[in-house]
Amino acid sequence: MGSAIGGLYTPILSLFTFMLLGLQLYRQNQVDHHNQISWFIDRSLEGGEKALKYMAEISLEKNMENQTVIDGLLSTINDGTPEDVASYLGMPVNQRFFSAATIYFSNLEGLKSSKNLNAQLACEELRTEAAMLLGYNMMIIIEREVLRGMLAHGPYFDNESLSSERKP
Known part of the structure; x- marks a missing residue:
């Protein structure tokens, strides 16, 4: 009689063990996926914030014409052509300002392209930080004039081009 119960008990126990192993693997996969997304968001936010602070520091430095980088950029945009802006950014x-702007916007692009809601919220957080640090209008100018056509998922700050794209 004991061997009959043991013969029934062993397959049920092994089936239960395999179910638990499958559930554990599924849970571990979910945790790994969550950790990967969290790492991506943290890294993008950190890189974007560093680039933004660097952009703000550089924008106040004096260039060869004894102007701040931002003043020179604004006067070049106002008085020159897109080629003049490109040559100005080559100094x-x-x-360095152009590199910092490119790094900042590439982090925005990465967050925006993610389908994860937390990444979308992090993108909005990074946009808000930029608007507070450099000003919303300055970010529109940088996006429109400096990064002319380089953004796949933008514009991020330029509401005029957003509304003009929606009009038939």
Whole structure:
């Protein structure tokens, strides 16, 4: 009689064990996926914030014409052509500003392209920080004039081009 119960008990126990192993693997996969998304969001936020602070620091530095980078950029945009803006951004101090702007917007692009809601919220957080630090209008100018056509998921700040795209 004991062997009959043991013969029935062993397959049920092994089936239960395999079910628990399958559930554990499923849960571990969910945790790994969550950790990967969290790492991506943290890294994008950190990189975007660093680039934004660097952009703010560089924007106040003086260039060869003894102007701040932002004042020189604004006057070049106002008085020049897109080629003049590109050549202005090729100067050493201005090149660092352009690099910081590119890094900032590439982090925005990465967050915006994610389908994860937390990444979308992090994108909005990064946009808000930029608007507070450099000003919303300045970010529109940087996005429109400096990063002319480089953004796949933008515009992020330029509401005029957003509303003009929606009009038939």
